[in-house]
Amino acid sequence: MFQSYYEKHFPLEKLPPEIEKREFGFTPFEGGMLRHKSFINGENLRKFLCELVPSNAYYSCAYYENPEASMEDKGWLGADLIFDIDADHIPTPCNKIHDNWMCVNCGFKGKGQTPEKCPQCGSQKFEDKTWPCEICLETAKQETIKLIEMLTNDFGFSEKELKIYFSGHRGYHVHVESKTIRELDSIARKEIVDYIIGLGLDPKFHGLKTAGKTRVVNGPELHHPGWAGRIAKGVYELLLNASRNDLKKLGLRGNIIKTIIRQREVFIESWKDKTPWKLKGIGADSWMKIAQAGAKLQASKIDTVVTTDIHRLIRLNNSLHGKTALKKMQIPLSKIEAFEPLKEAVVFKNGTLTIQVSEAPEITIDNQVFGPFNNKKVELPMAAAMFLLCKGVAEVI
Ligand SMILES: [Zn+2]
Ligand SMILES: [Zn+2]
Incomplete structure (x- = not known):
């Protein structure tokens, strides 16, 4: 299904500017990470996507002289200013209902936001299962709107310099593509972050x-x-x-x-x-x-680490999210308030699929509600079935 999307529907418009200077990274379905790739144009990128069919595709916010070289030899030329707003970083009333985590070290389990340290053994490694729900996504959207207001009114970026995206999972990205900010180092970007989160505000x-x-x-x-x-x-x-x-x-x-x-x-x-x-x-x-x-x-609850990382790989616009089968997509600034992520980012709209679902909370896809499921064989519309398969809680039967 991912392959057919990249072959027939992946648009070559709205790719990152100066694509030949970007580093690309991919996670194949088999696992691992393939990075330090580059493409001279969108068509070559599309061909690669059709051959590899990755579960996730990323590109660097940075521009490089040699994007394929090792990190030290890339020749950093600048980077877009990126903001990430993810429901993972915002406490919502519903995360206790649909999110859970497990300590990789001792197996301790909990619901809601993943803690920094395991309460039982102190380990910091977790396997978590978080779900995009309408409430979480609406909360993230409101944080995004606060951020946009600051970037335009306080910083004076024009609407043309801002690009707003739905991430394809639990949040939104805001990219500032402007020569003014391109060469800012990490420390300068931290100053911008501090302003936005109101750190040390008196x-x-x-x-x-x-x-x-x-x-x-x-x-x-x-x-x-x-x-x-x-x-x-x-x-x-x-x-x-x-x-x-x-x-x-x-x-x-x-x-x-x-x-x-x-x-x-x-x-x-x-x-x-x-x-x-x-x-x-x-x-x-x-x-x-x-x-x-x-x-x-x-203050806007941005993920501060993303903005200060001047080598960050970020999800490619119009690529599929490996955890949802939804696409990352750009939203015109004037449409953000009315944007419905779990409807408008749906890619697979045709047909149905019968799957065996192990365990899943209630989900809403394309204005339809499904589940909750517990060891159930069920025939679902393609988008909902793909979503559960990508979440790793279902199998095709
Ligand atoms: Zn533990
Ligand atoms: Zn939620």
């Missing part, structure tokens, strides 16, 4: 003025640009929606929490006449905690 440098510990003199407003406005928005959202327990988690004292909840209406009104930070009974220390928490809500 509201005092973004308009929050205090007099001693007790009084806020002034604060940022909703219409302010950059992080100032973002802090204001975050605080507004937080105080509008926060429960007693949410506020307690911020480390606020009981009487402050009471004041906030009692004065919620006053507070929301006060944002209209631009004196939001003067709510009676809340001191400068508490405001600082609230502002920090508000800022956190507005």
Whole structure:
């Protein structure tokens, strides 16, 4: 099925720019990794894809003089600026239902987000099974929209310089292809990452003025640009929606929490006449905690490692994802809000297939819901069957 896709449907438009300067890498279905490949044009790449039929295809965000040489001899010329937003890095309410992991060392099993260390033996090697679901993907999309807003409004990248992609599994990629950023080193890219995640952000440098510990003199407003406005928005959202327990988690004292909840209406009104930070009974220390928490809500939860790696291999546009049989695909900036990944990235739309499913949670593909399954023989539409086969939980019978 993958072969027929690459032979008949893989488009040669929308390949990475300057393809001849990129390193390509592939994971064959038999396992292992084939890398340091290069192609002088899209047609040669397509031919290779048809012959090898890899489960995953990647290319370098970097441009090289000699993409096929060993790492030291490649001659790094620059790299696109890449952002990866993956549901793996965002806690969602549903990951406890559909995701699980197992320690490779001792066999300890758990549900939800994979921990950094095994709670039983301390090992850091896990086998995990994560699933793309509509809730996880919607969460990742909202983080992507926050990122795009920062890249265009704060950094001033034009819409033409940004490319937005669905990854084919659990997230989104944003590529900045611009000469302005091409030669930035890892450290410079880390500065950009820190800005986006709001690391070390001090509201005092973004308009929050205090007099001693007790009084806020002034604060940022909703219409302010950059992080100032973002802090204001975050605080507004937080105080509008926060429960007693949410506020307690911020480390606020009981009487402050009471004041906030009692004065919620006053507070929301006060944002209209631009004196939001003067709510009676809340001191400068508490405001600082609230502002920090508000800022956190507005930060975009990107995978920081991807952006700073200037040699990173990233999934090739329009290639198939080996874990889902969905394709990585570009989404026009104006269409992101309405984009439906589990429908629009479906490739195999014809026919059905009978498979034996070992274990799978409920899945949604192409607007249809299937499962959950437990040792079941079932005839499914091709896209759903391919999805479960790629996930490694089913066999063709
Ligand atoms: Zn263990
Ligand atoms: Zn989910």
